[in-house]
Amino acid sequence: MKFCAKKTYRCSSRDLLLLKITIICMCVGWQVGIQAQDLQVSITGNTEPSIQVETLIAENKIIISDASGVILQQIDYTFPSNQDPSFLVYGNPSESIIRENIANFLWINREGKIIHSESNSSGSEDGEVVSELATDPQFRTQVIYNPKIVFGNSVGSSAQIISSKKQTISLHFSTTSQLRRVHVSKNGAFIALVTAQNGLDDLVKIFDRYGNSITQWEFSQPVEGVEFSQDGRYHTLFSGGRVGVYDSYTSQRVGSSSVRGNPILTAAYLPSKSTIAVITADVKESLIQQTGLKPSVYPTVTDLELHQINIVERRISRQKFKILDIKQFAPINLSQKGDFLSLTGLASEFVLR
DSSP states (O other): OOOOOOOOOOOOHHHHHHHHHHHHHHHHHHHHHHHTTSOOEEEEEEOOOSEEEEEETTTTEEEEEETTOOEEEEEEOOOOSSOOTTOEEEOOSSOEEEEETTTEEEEEOTTSOEEEEEEOOOOOTTOBOOOEEEEOTTOSSEEEEEEEEEETTEEEEEEEEEOTTSOEEEEEEESSOEEEEEEEOTTSSEEEEEEEOTTSOEEEEEEETTSOEEEEEEESSOOOEEEEOTTSOEEEEEOSSEEEEEETTTTEEEEEEEOOSSOEEEEEEEGGGTEEEEEEEEEOSOOOOSTTOOOSSOOEEEEEEEEEEETTTTEEEEEEOSOSEEEEEEEEEEEEETTEEEEEEESEEEEEO
């Protein structure tokens, strides 16, 4: 029996060239396929300030109108002879709120009548700053809070929910930590308290609308904002230059990243794409933080840019908005709606999908 050696096949230079071209095409196609999964920004429409607040001091009246000028509420209010620096009107079509005298809040119904009054004063003999209101755009969940209360040599804070029946639910009280910010989710389902204490990381405490504690997170930089996924599972925390996403079901961090360039305007996580969307911008004036206010000047936001962080592929991409500058009319929200994100609060509404 004879054994014949198998003839060795030698690749020609032409075959090697074709093989290289094939591999390159496959790689390019793979990269293009990945890039096609990136979020794309589109404008869905233009907006106007939804609420107009007019204070007629000489006539002792406050008029709240909608964007078309239709009067929603006309309130009889006796203005003090000396100007109250804490006076502020939070306008809403169904129920507006007036802040006065540092820590007092008045609730106004559709007919313009005062239906409830609540003091948020701490009673501290050492002093406190002006109390604030945090709420969702529809005023479904309302939190009044005092960011800083002086207790001798320490600084504390407090917060309480005002229920639909105008009952108070204590949410937070501390003699050693101040409240940097209070955020209510756009749908009113969740509340985030950002507490700050010298020498410690910020602590973000998450509650439901009834005041039940859900979880808490530590963040190594001053927290500027908090956004929630549609089901409330994922919490996106961001500072001026860093973002982190946390899973309330597993109590683990999903991903985080630093962002270069302009400060972060807002950020949110889109679970269906395993992507953190971060919007950066250049802002010259102070941003509007609460709905229904009467700002002296609407802030202008310029150089909008989308940063996408895919936490599975560990890939970051950037995309400039096609609009150069834009006015802010309301608090900025980047909220999940199914498999896309909606950016509201600016003069145009944007969709990221």
